[in-house]
Amino acid sequence: VQLVESGGGLVQAGGSLRLSCSASGLTFSNYHMGWFRQAPGKEREFVAAVTWGGDSTDYADSVKGRFTISRDNAKNTVSLQMNSVKPEDTSLYYCAAQSLGRWSRRRWDQMYDYWGQGTQVTVSS
Numbered sequence: 001v002q003l004v005e006s007g008g009g010l011v012q013a014g015g016s017l018r019l020s021c022s023a024s025g026l027t028f029s030n031y032h033m034g035w036f037r038q039a040p041g042k043e044r045e046f047v048a049a050v051t052w053g054g055d056s057t058d059y060a061d062s063v064k065g066r067f068t069i070s071r072d073n074a075k076n077t078v079s080l081q082m083n084s085v086k087p088e089d090t091s092l093y094y095c096a097a098q099s100l101g102r103w104s105r106r107r108w109d110q111m112y113d114y115w116g117q118g119t120q121v122t123v124s125s
Contacts, residue, residue, distance in 0.1 A: 001025040001114045003095050008119030011085055015123075019080040021095030021116055029053070032098040033071055033078040036109055037091035037121075047093070048080060049106040058106055063089075087125045092118040 007019040019035070034049040048069040049058045057069050066085070071078040078095055096112035105111040 003116035005116045005119035008121045010122045017082045021078045023076045028076040029073045037093045039091040046107040085123045094118045
């Protein structure tokens with residue numbers, strides 16, 4: 001199984017960025033997908049999640065209304081559209097795959113089965 005994130009980079013505060021995660025080696029539609037982030041010296045935190053069919057989503061309060069998670073099961077990809085970014089959004093962003101039946105625990109990183117290597121997002125003020 002491989003999850004590969006892309007789209008990170010340097011962006012000014014107030015700008016936008018779109019992260020993508022490409023999955024291979026698994027039946028993508030059998031997994032809920034999530035995005036997490038980790039800043040230096042901090043614990044990894046939940047950002048957003050989407051169900052296997054894309055019908056339900058969840059967001060951390062800190063990104064609600066600014067970020068949008070979506071998936072394309074035909075292309076085995078999940079994306080995170082980041083708008084109105086803030087300096088505090090600076091982090092290493094990871095995508096992760098969660099087996100079905102665990103949606104109620106979507107905010108717990110221990111409940112995910114596979115992880116990507118991460119893509120760095122840096123927001124300048």
